[in-house]
Amino acid sequence: MGFNEKVHAYVSAKYYYYLTEAFGERGRKAFVHGTMYYGGRRGRRMAQKAIMDGRELDQAAYNRYSEYESTKELMDEGCSNRAEYTADGKLRITQCPWSLQFKEMGLIEAGRQYCRNLDMAISRGFNPSLGFKVDTNLNEEGSDCCIQYIETGFIGEGAKEGKLKKYIRSFEYHTADLYWAFNEVSSAIFGEEGEAVSRKVMTDFENDYGRDMALDILKYKDVNFNRWDSDCP
16 A cells, blocks of 8 residues: 555544544644644645746636645545535535545544645635635534535636646655644644654554655655745655
8 A cells, every 4th residue: 555545534533533632622622723734834835836837826726736636546446536516616525535534443523623624724725715615524423425615606616627737746745744734733732742642643654554654754854845846855
């Protein structure tokens, strides 16, 4: 197995588990803050590239400059994203590998907190004026889909153009970005105890995915994820 969407979800789920185990409600708030910090800098990287290319920061550019695409591994397994646009311009997602991973780990509450905040934070990092909203997500009790929309138009604007391949990041990069974002937030709030949370997450990650993949994350320690052009190992 290589890095993919479910491996990415694993890291956020482990942070939620250890943060709330150690710090209760403060840990939950730290997790939400970390999710929004991570999402915000993803959106800001997208905006940097769009501005550099002379694009307006509209929804079409948001869809065009997205940094991730579904991995072939999960598409072959039949568990990648399944989504459609509704008649009123919303995005309806009926299958999501992140949600599947949270459920497999028995950490659905981690998914609720993560999915309530992640895409909103990415959109706001890109351009807060777009008015991104989430009605529900697959981790909510009784929900069979995620519903996302923007207040300023059609959320799928420009999506048919496809994403710019030259700006797509690997899931190794995205997983490292996520791990180090939570590491930064955890240590800023909880000091050495927050660092201990990160060490527990990495120990579990190495046990489940192997030393080589753990080292692949750790080698990104000094990358400036706030810049789209930061040199990567």
